[in-house]
Each structure stands twice: as C-alpha cells, then as structure tokens.
Amino acid sequence: MFNRQSIEQTVAVLKQKFGDRLSQNDSVRSQHSHTTSRIPQQLPDAVIFAQSAEEVAEIITVCHEHKCPVIAFGVGSSLEGHVNAPYGGICIDMNGMDKILKVNQEDMDVVIQPGVTREALNDYLRDTGLFFPIDPGANASLGGMAATRASGTNAVRYGTMKDNILALQAVLPDGRLIRTGGRARKSSAGYDLTRLMIGSEGTLGVITEITLKLQGIPEMIAGGICSFPSIKAACQAVIQTIQYGIPVARIELLDELQIKASNAYSGLSLPMTPLLLLEFHGSEKSVAEQAEQFTMIAEEHTDEEFVWTTDPAERKKLWKARHDAYYATMALIPGAVGVSTDVCVPISQLADCVEETRIDLEENGLISTLIGHVGDGNFHCLPICMPDDQEAQDKITAFTKRLSERALKFGGTCTGEHGIGQGKQSYLLAELGEAVSVMESIKSTIDPKGIMNPGKIFST
Numbered sequence: 001m002f003n004r005q006s007i008e009q010t011v012a013v014l015k016q017k018f019g020d021r022l023s024q025n026d027s028v029r030s031q032h033s034h035t036t037s038r039i040p041q042q043l044p045d046a047v048i049f050a051q052s053a054e055e056v057a058e059i060i061t062v063c064h065e066h067k068c069p070v071i072a073f074g075v076g077s078s079l080e081g082h083v084n085a086p087y088g089g090i091c092i093d094m095n096g097m098d099k100i101l102k103v104n105q106e107d108m109d110v111v112i113q114p115g116v117t118r119e120a121l122n123d124y125l126r127d128t129g130l131f132f133p134i135d136p137g138a139n140a141s142l143g144g145m146a147a148t149r150a151s152g153t154n155a156v157r158y159g160t161m162k163d164n165i166l167a168l169q170a171v172l173p174d175g176r177l178i179r180t181g182g183r184a185r186k187s188s189a190g191y192d193l194t195r196l197m198i199g200s201e202g203t204l205g206v207i208t209e210i211t212l213k214l215q216g217i218p219e220m221i222a223g224g225i226c227s228f229p230s231i232k233a234a235c236q237a238v239i240q241t242i243q244y245g246i247p248v249a250r251i252e253l254l255d256e257l258q259i260k261a262s263n264a265y266s267g268l269s270l271p272m273t274p275l276l277l278l279e280f281h282g283s284e285k286s287v288a289e290q291a292e293q294f295t296m297i298a299e300e301h302t303d304e305e306f307v308w309t310t311d312p313a314e315r316k317k318l319w320k321a322r323h324d325a326y327y328a329t330m331a332l333i334p335g336a337v338g339v340s341t342d343v344c345v346p347i348s349q350l351a352d353c354v355e356e357t358r359i360d361l362e363e364n365g366l367i368s369t370l371i372g373h374v375g376d377g378n379f380h381c382l383p384i385c386m387p388d389d390q391e392a393q394d395k396i397t398a399f400t401k402r403l404s405e406r407a408l409k410f411g412g413t414c415t416g417e418h419g420i421g422q423g424k425q426s427y428l429l430a431e432l433g434e435a436v437s438v439m440e441s442i443k444s445t446i447d448p449k450g451i452m453n454p455g456k457i458f459s460t
Helices: 004-021 026-031 053-066 118-128 142-147 193-197 231-243 256-266 284-299 312-318 325-330 347-363 390-409 425-432 435-446
Strands: 046-049 070-073 090-093 100-104 109-112 165-171 177-179 206-213 220-227 250-254 275-282 307-309 341-344 367-373 378-385
Touching: 004 046, 004 053, 004 090, 026 046, 053 070, 053 090, 053 165, 053 177, 053 206, 070 206, 100 118, 109 118, 118 142, 142 206, 165 193, 220 284, 220 312, 231 250, 231 275, 231 284, 231 347, 250 256, 256 325, 256 367, 275 284, 307 312, 325 367, 325 378, 341 390, 347 367, 347 378, 347 390, 378 390, 390 425, 425 435
Parallel strands: 046 090, 070 090
Antiparallel strands: 100 109, 109 206, 165 177, 165 206, 220 275, 220 307, 250 275, 250 367, 341 378, 367 378
C-alpha cells in the first residue's frame, strides 16, 4: 500500500526542513505509538514536533506529495490503537501547539490550539467563572478528544465533544488549511464539516484549532454515594433518575469487584455491594432538591442511606473510588494486562444489558470490574489476566466480541466513547451496515491517497 522508499524520501525532506524537531530515536518513536490496550505497538518512521498550523500544513503537503502516512498524536491516552502506525510514516506531535488563543467570556466560548489539555484549560478559566465540562477521565488533549468524539463522566448533563465544539480549523490530506465554521451558536450554512471531522480519528485531516463552548461554574456542587443490593437494583435507580428528569451531572456505577479493588487500593471501607456515585450542579436550592429527589428513588431500591455533601474535600473523598478505579483493578493481579472496553445502550435497556454482561463474566471465569457513566447508558468492563495466560487471553477476546454484539442486540453501540481505531473495526459493519460504505466513500474522496491515519476505522 505504501512504498518504503517514498516514506524514506519523505523523512529525508522533512529532516532538512525541521532539523532537530524531527526525531527517529527508537524511544521517541515508541512513546508515540503506545496504546493502553492489548493491541501491539506499531512505530512510525519519524516524529515531528509541530509548533503551528502552518507547519502541520507543510508536513502534510510533503507527505501527500510522496504518499507517506500521517498520524497525529496528542497525549496517547486513546484506547483502541488510534496512534499506532501500521504502515510506518510520520507522526505529528501536537503538544507544542498548546496555546489558549482567546476567551470570549460574554459569549461563553474559547479558541484553543489542539495540544491544550482539559485540565490546563480549566485551570486557565478558573477566574472567569467558566469551565469546560467534558471529562474523559484522563488529562487528554482537546485535539485528541475532538478527533475521537470523547465524552466521559459529565456527558449525562453536558453532552459529548460533538455537542460542545462550535468550529474547527483543520489541515486536509493535500495540505489545505480550512475552517469549518465560526463562533455562532447555530448555522445552516452548507454541510456540517465540523461534525464530520469530530470523531473521524484523524482519517480525514489534522485538527489545528478548536472553538469550544463553555459553561458557567455552578454555584453549588454536591456529591453523593449510595450502595445497592445488586447491579440490577442500581441500574433501575439510574433509569428512574433519568426518566424523572433529574438534571444529575454525573452518575457512575461501580460493581462489587470494583468496590473490593478500590477498598484495597485506596484504603476505603465501602460496603461490598454495587455503588452509585452522583454529582449535582446548580443553585443551593436546586442541588438540595435534586439530592432529595434521588433519595426518594434510592429508597425504592435499597435499604442503604444515600450520603451526600457539598464540601469539596468530602466530595473528593467520596469520588476517590472512581478516580482510582483503573489502577485499583490492575492491582488485583500484579503484573496483569487488561482490556478496557466500552459499550452504550438506550437507558431503558441498561439494567438487562449490564446483568447479562455480569453473568457472562461469571460463567466464563473472567476477572473483570464493571463501571459506567450509566446516566447515558454507557458502561465499561476491564477484564484482566497475566500476559502469558493464553487461555484467559482467548476468553477475553471472545468476551469483548459478545459484549459488542450484546450492546447491538439491545439497540446500542459497540463503542460509547472509545472510538473504533484498530480494535473495533469488526463491529462497525454489524452496527451500521451499508452506512460504512458511505463513510469509506467520504474517506476516499477527501483522502484519495489514503495517507491520513491509515488502518483506523477501516482496515485500509
């Protein structure tokens, strides 16, 4: 598909232009292909540390001329092999493009470069009374979050990246630099290229600037926890909470094994039963009303008390189990490897889908925690085993296939927020059918040479 000599020529040309900012060091190349999954590393031929949109355009123009693969890199926190380089090529490191260009406080929006991280943006905004609400858990770059259509714990109230981006600037495969919109809150001007780029995983272009919506920092934030006798009871409480229209900001589920792991790892003493963690945003009065409404719902499904607080330090303690969940799970088997997978189903199907998944794990003897941003029907499993346990590895592979198929059976999706990348390509056709061929047509029209992050979403 790609000619090695052409790739080597590309590297030579770009080395002349960028000097020491192009690295062929093995450790640097390895750092730019790591993936937090079982997908093997596939290294690029070189990494270039870009500093401007114009430089990105220059790099891609050279790659287009020589038909050389291009992979954009943020912080490498994606989970489905998005930053791997299966055909080699050039990795563009976007971390040097980390400027917050303009905060429009009255209009509640901000213009940033793609290397700005979520935490850095909110630190910068703190004194403005505004914040950016999308929280995928990791301190990801906002360019990467846009490219993968990320969401996270706050999605139930604030939506996902696609709901919070007004416009993008991006470099197309032939080196053209385009803008997909402006700062207006709505537009009917032609095709929605902004949404086309969001979630395209770098296969259509490289994002070089983002205009984001902001939210006002809530007057009051309350956090709370409540234990339930079963996962099904917890899920039923979630369903009622959403159906009753309680504007909960976060509602997270942790299963029994996750509680056991978190107690051991984080020094907690939570009851060893499924747990819901909640967060409410609003005025002092509205937060209290939301907590009272959830208390009444919880009483229908559990004998345990719903404990909540508005004290920031206490809220942090309540959420410690969720924040440490990944590391707590991996600590269950020292030296283990894990597969973090996710699905999302309509909220009415959540309880049945989660219950079937729990039974599946038990029947197959798999060690896996189950957690979820269950307010929007999204949940994650993290099955773990030792790297040399091939039988367990095969069981995990089979389980992840059944999990995706189960989500589709319940009218859901094989990925609520991780994306397709390399890891979930086989489920995309089952989910979307003929629509995949339309995606491929768009890809081949915009990127006829196939140089933009090849091997992601589609097999070529």
